[in-house]
Every structure is written in C-alpha cells, then in structure tokens.
Amino acid sequence: MYDIRPAAHADLDAVTALILRLQADDAHHIGYLGETLGDVAEELAEFEPDWPSCTVVATDDSGRVCGALSVEVDAELRRAFLHGPFVDVPVNHPAGSRIWDQTADALYAAALPLFGDVADRELLGHTGHRRLAAFAERHGFSAARPCGIHTLAGDGLRNLLLREASCPRTGPAREMRVLPTDPAVHEAVRVLHDRCFPRTHLSGRTLVDGRKGYTVVVAMDGDRVLGYASGKADPGEYYVDFVAVEPDVRGNGVGAALVTELVWKLAERAGARPQAAAAILAGNRSSQRLFERLGFRLHLELVAYRVGRAA
Structure with a gap:
C-alpha cells in the first residue's frame, strides 16, 4: 500500500511524468487533463486555484510518486471534477489490481475534504479503463453515454x-x-x-x-x-x-x-x-x-x- 499525502509544488515534474506515462495506455487513460500528451504539464501548472492545494499524491517507501488525484470545484455549477485517480503499479505484479484499487480508494478518501459541500462529482476515462469503471461503481458513480474524441x-x-x-x-x-x-x-x-x-x-x-x-x-x-x-x-x-x-x-x-x-x-x-x-x-x-x-x-x-x- 502506498502512502497518501497532500501534493507539494516539488511534485509537479514527477506527477507530470506519471500522467504522461499512464495516458499513453488506453487501459489507464483519464480525461480532463488534455487529450494530447504534451498538454499535461501546462494543464497541471495552470490548474486553478493552485495545483498542490487541490491535489493528493501516493508515494512508495522511497518517496517516489506513484499516484495522483486532483479535484476541480466549479462553485457556479456546484459541480466537482476529478482529474484521476492516476495510479502506477508494477507491470505483471500478481497483486496489481488490488494495489490499484486500494490506492485509488485511498486517494479519493484523502481528497474528500477538497470537495467541500459539493456532492455532484464527475470523472472521465477511456471506455477500456476497466479499473476506473470498477472504482466508479464502488463509489456510487453512474456511467453516462460514451463520448468520442x-x-x-x-x-x-x-x-x-x-x-x-x-x-x-x-x-x-x-x-x-x-x-x-x-x-x-x-x-x-x-x-x-x-x-x-x-x-x-x-x-x-x-x-x-x-x-x-x-x-x-x-x-x-x-x-x-x-x-x-x-x-x-x-x-x-x-x-x-x-x-x-x-x-x-x-x-x-x-x-x-x-x-x-x-x-x-x-x-x-x-x-x-x-x-x-x-x-x-x-x-x-x-x-x-x-x-x-x-x-x-x-x-x-x-x-x-x-x-x-x-x-
């Protein structure tokens, strides 16, 4: 199980590299951070109101960033958007699915205070991202019609x-x-x-x-x-x-x-x-x-x- 903590400005490069790597694979692709891989660094750097203040990260024993989840709250719409959870697990690890699930759930639990009193929450992912679909089901999210890019x-x-x-x-x-x-x-x-x-x-x-x-x-x-x-x-x-x-x-x-x-x-x-x-x-x-x-x-x-x- 990874450790979960609030993000810091010093995490930006590591989180950017993590998302770039995961976005390249349909099975890990999550929307709202740009459909082009080159967009990720700028999206994170300009994330409002301040990227670390609305992001939690997961780290391993060495301090390496292995997961991230950002929350964007639109006060006018009374809606919140999840940018993640992004979770990196070792390739072919026998417990890979369980590690992903536990880390994603822990990131979401740590991010709950960031939503304030906004209960309307949304996340977006590739139709082939089965772990994200299972995460959504565990937390009561319902799927809408797919959207083609x-x-x-x-x-x-x-x-x-x-x-x-x-x-x-x-x-x-x-x-x-x-x-x-x-x-x-x-x-x-x-x-x-x-x-x-x-x-x-x-x-x-x-x-x-x-x-x-x-x-x-x-x-x-x-x-x-x-x-x-x-x-x-x-x-x-x-x-x-x-x-x-x-x-x-x-x-x-x-x-x-x-x-x-x-x-x-x-x-x-x-x-x-x-x-x-x-x-x-x-x-x-x-x-x-x-x-x-x-x-x-x-x-x-x-x-x-x-x-x-x-x-």
Whole structure:
C-alpha cells in the first residue's frame, strides 16, 4: 500500500511524468487533463486555484510518486471534477489490481475534504479503463453515454485551414464574427448554449464572460445569432469544445462554417498545432456527420461517471 499525502509544488515534474506515462495506455487513460500528451504539464501548472492545494499524491517507501488525484470545484455549477485517480503499479505484479484499487480508494478518501459541500462529482476515462469503471461503481458513480474524441491532422487540417469559412448566404447580411461585446449577442449565445448543453461542465454565462479563455465564433444574420462554436488552442491541438446552431437553420452548412472559422481563428491567434480535436456524444449522428465531412475521424472513446447529481 502506498502512502497518501497532500501534493507539494516539488511534485509537479514527477506527477507530470506519471500522467504522461499512464495516458499513453488506453487501459489507464483519464480525461480532463488534455487529450494530447504534451498538454499535461501546462494543464497541471495552470490548474486553478493552485495545483498542490487541490491535489493528493501516493508515494512508495522511497518517496517516489506513484499516484495522483486532483479535484476541480466549479462553485457556479456546484459541480466537482476529478482529474484521476492516476495510479502506477508494477507491470505483471500478481497483486496489481488490488494495489490499484486500494490506492485509488485511498486517494479519493484523502481528497474528500477538497470537495467541500459539493456532492455532484464527475470523472472521465477511456471506455477500456476497466479499473476506473470498477472504482466508479464502488463509489456510487453512474456511467453516462460514451463520448468520442475525433481528430484531424496532416493534410486534412491544412485543407480545413485553407477552406472558405464564410457562412452560407440564404438570408440578409450573414457573417462570421468573433464574439462581439454586444450584450444582446452575449445573451443570445448564453441562451443557445444552455438550451443545447443543459448538463455540461460549462455554463453559458461562463462561456461568454471570458473567464475560461474560450474563443467564441458567432454566425450572424443581421442582428440574429444563428449559432456559435467555441474552443481553445491547447499546446498540442486546437480543441473544438461546443458547436450549436438554431434548429431552423440546421442542415445549411452553418455548423461546418463555424467549425472552420473557429479553427482558423485559433490558428491565427496561437500559431500552428499538429491536430484539431472535438468531443462528440455517442449517438449524436448530426454532429458526427458534420465533423466527418470536415475530415475528422474517431481517435478514442471516453465515458463520464457521475454521482450526487441534483434531481
């Protein structure tokens, strides 16, 4: 059994190396720390409010870091997100599964004070991470629909960046704009986001107020918002997080134009990245078709586990 203690700033390099190693294996892959391995160090370094204050680690007898679990609490949503548990066990160890289970449970127990009074908790892992699925079941988490991570790289990404991203002109003065400061546009995007993604990790208000650093591209028809796409430029990829289009204009190419414009804006602002990525819920055929037409292909499947969700 490993020893469990609060993390310290000096643990950053060891935790980063641990997660890099484990994320490379589907059987140990856990989401929320970036889908590209190169993202992990920056995600940890910028973890809010302060990475060591919301992280616990497991160490062996020599003091080597063998496990980690971080907790992110969103006070506005009254939800908490688990980044982990990440546990390293010796290869082919006869008691490997028991060591993983005991360490993961101990990390979670040590992290409980970090949740405060927030009972709504969520974690995300690869569908092939059987130990994480068992951990979730032990602690009362229920599985949601799997989510596919679709990626685009190489010539496909270059072709996307060279596409004409103008919005189809089937109405007056349609245009693509980075989220303007107009309060009416902010409100329209907020309402559309909360209507299309009512149970997601990010509220519409947080999306438009800029606190999380998202780039938001809006399709306009005069003063009317037709849809939006939002995302970030991570160290290893352009990440398309949300795309929403008003029902009466779907199927007219607005979504594809938004995605194209967003990736172009991310590239313009942040420079080159080796790939673009997007998360799509299993069964959302319209979104799958949209990204497939743009050249995205399924890279991996993740599943969310959640407990304590309010009725």
